[in-house]
Amino acid sequence: GYDISALLKETGNVTLDSGFVNTAACTSAITFIDGDTGILRYRGYPIEQLAEQSTYLETAYLLIYGELPSADEMASFDAKIRRHTLLHEDLKAFFNGFPRDAHPMPVLSSAVSALSTFYQDSLDPFDQDQVEISTYRLLAKLPTIAAYAYKKSMGQPFLYPDNHLSLTENFLRMTFGFPAEPYELDPTIVKGLDLLLLLHADHEQNCSTSTVRLVGSSHANLFASISAGINALFGPLHGGANQQVLEMLAQVKNSGESPKDFMMHVKNKETKQKLMGFGHRVYKNYDPRASIIKQTADDILGRLGVDDPLLDIAMELEEIALGDDYFVERRLYPNVDFYTGLIYKAMGFPTKMFTVLFALGRLPGWIAQWREMIEDPATKIGRPRQVYIGEGARDYVAIDQR
Numbered sequence: 001g002y003d004i005s006a007l008l009k010e011t012g013n014v015t016l017d018s019g020f021v022n023t024a025a026c027t028s029a030i031t032f033i034d035g036d037t038g039i040l041r042y043r044g045y046p047i048e049q050l051a052e053q054s055t056y057l058e059t060a061y062l063l064i065y066g067e068l069p070s071a072d073e074m075a076s077f078d079a080k081i082r083r084h085t086l087l088h089e090d091l092k093a094f095f096n097g098f099p100r101d102a103h104p105m106p107v108l109s110s111a112v113s114a115l116s117t118f119y120q121d122s123l124d125p126f127d128q129d130q131v132e133i134s135t136y137r138l139l140a141k142l143p144t145i146a147a148y149a150y151k152k153s154m155g156q157p158f159l160y161p162d163n164h165l166s167l168t169e170n171f172l173r174m175t176f177g178f179p180a181e182p183y184e185l186d187p188t189i190v191k192g193l194d195l196l197l198l199l200h201a202d203h204e205q206n207c208s209t210s211t212v213r214l215v216g217s218s219h220a221n222l223f224a225s226i227s228a229g230i231n232a233l234f235g236p237l238h239g240g241a242n243q244q245v246l247e248m249l250a251q252v253k254n255s256g257e258s259p260k261d262f263m264m265h266v267k268n269k270e271t272k273q274k275l276m277g278f279g280h281r282v283y284k285n286y287d288p289r290a291s292i293i294k295q296t297a298d299d300i301l302g303r304l305g306v307d308d309p310l311l312d313i314a315m316e317l318e319e320i321a322l323g324d325d326y327f328v329e330r331r332l333y334p335n336v337d338f339y340t341g342l343i344y345k346a347m348g349f350p351t352k353m354f355t356v357l358f359a360l361g362r363l364p365g366w367i368a369q370w371r372e373m374i375e376d377p378a379t380k381i382g383r384p385r386q387v388y389i390g391e392g393a394r395d396y397v398a399i400d401q402r
């Protein structure tokens with residue numbers, strides 16, 4: 001019941017762009033996406049080449065520092081990360097304060113927020129040495145925090161990190177290993193998990209990254225900004241979708257109805273049922289990360305000897321969607337999350353951990369984007385405008401006269 005163009009003029013010619021569909025909030029030299037053709041590049045390198053030849057940690061370096069590292073630079077970066085994996089003993093006490101059945105995402109964001117209290121020198125976002133050490137601390141400690149959140153939920157003892165291991169190996173051992181028992185690493189799982197983390201490493205100005213930048217634009221430090229990003233990622237329309245995909249596939253299987261019937265609910269707007277893992281704000285074509293993951297899902301499940309009926313349901317749903325006008329007209333394709341959950345499940349992770357794995361993967365991107373934002377002289381505090389549609393001026397009425 002209001003005239004939006006009149007209101008926009010009245011507000012001083014602001015732009016109303018709900019969900020920032022057409023509004024760029026910054027310039028960035030980190031990630032390039034062409035959503036129409038399905039292209040994704042980190043610092044100019046195609047995601048397909050990085051997936052094939054790089055590692056998660058090397059890609060983290062690339063995102064944060066802008067260039068692929070030399071062998072010496074990589075060795076020094078890796079050594080620094082390995083040196084910072086331990087959590088302060090007092091930080092470990094935090095995990096006992098949460099209910100055992102707590103979702104690990106808020107545990108993760110709380111522990112990252114708490115890092116500001118343990119490293120109070122980190123509070124100045126313009127102290128470059130502190131930003132550098134906070135970068136190592138985050139990359140090194142988030143896997144330990146994530147593993148502890150898992151251990152807590154299982155009622156199992158924590159394992160100290162073993163810094164002879166790579167970041168991905170160490171995380172797997174701290175998650176699935178037991179103290180005083182040897183843990184045998186499965187090379188298929190190590191390689192597969194490293195690849196999935198790499199594929200999630202950055203995705204320009206998505207909801208959580210924009211949150212990290214917005215919070216950081218007030219000159220909040222790296223830990224506070226990334227804790228906020230983790231909370232943004234928790235939502236089911238963003239990182240939480242990977243958990244929801246698996247729950248949806250299990251629901252289809254357990255209900256006994258066919259994938260075709262399930263799709264009827266999705267197309268019926270009344271049900272508010274979405275095909276989770278489908279659709280993307282930017283990709284109006286196949287998500288290039290989903291293509292790589294789909295190829296790997298079959299391979300990894302095969303090598304792990306897992307025959308999961310949910311994979312068949314996922315493939316059938318995709319096939320139906322690709323030939324259905326509803327999805328074709330709206331240009332809805334599988335996104336990065338459609339197949340990841342099936343792989344994580346095959347690796348032994350419970351569904352609640354899926355979004356945590358997304359956070360581990362996305363961390364280098366958040367750090368790179370925060371650093372780019374803080375170093376950019378054009379950055380101003382993020383402060384969107386609004387179009388006011390409420391009451392005009394009116395006089396206060398005493399409570400006994402209302």
Ligand code: ACO
Nearest residue numbers: 237238239241266274275276277278279280281330335336
């Ligand atoms: N299932 C069914 N219909 C869908 C889906 C879906 N997964 N996604 C979008 N649509 C429909 C919408 O209802 C809308 O239809 P309408 O035009 O008839 O109203 C149309 O497609 C356009 O969708 P929007 O919601 O306007 O697209 P938007 O860009 O705002 O949302 C989003 C993108 C949030 C990813 C959406 O596609 C979605 O909710 N997908 C499911 C959740 C998901 O997989 N999230 C992960 C995203 S990727 C990531 O974070 C890694």
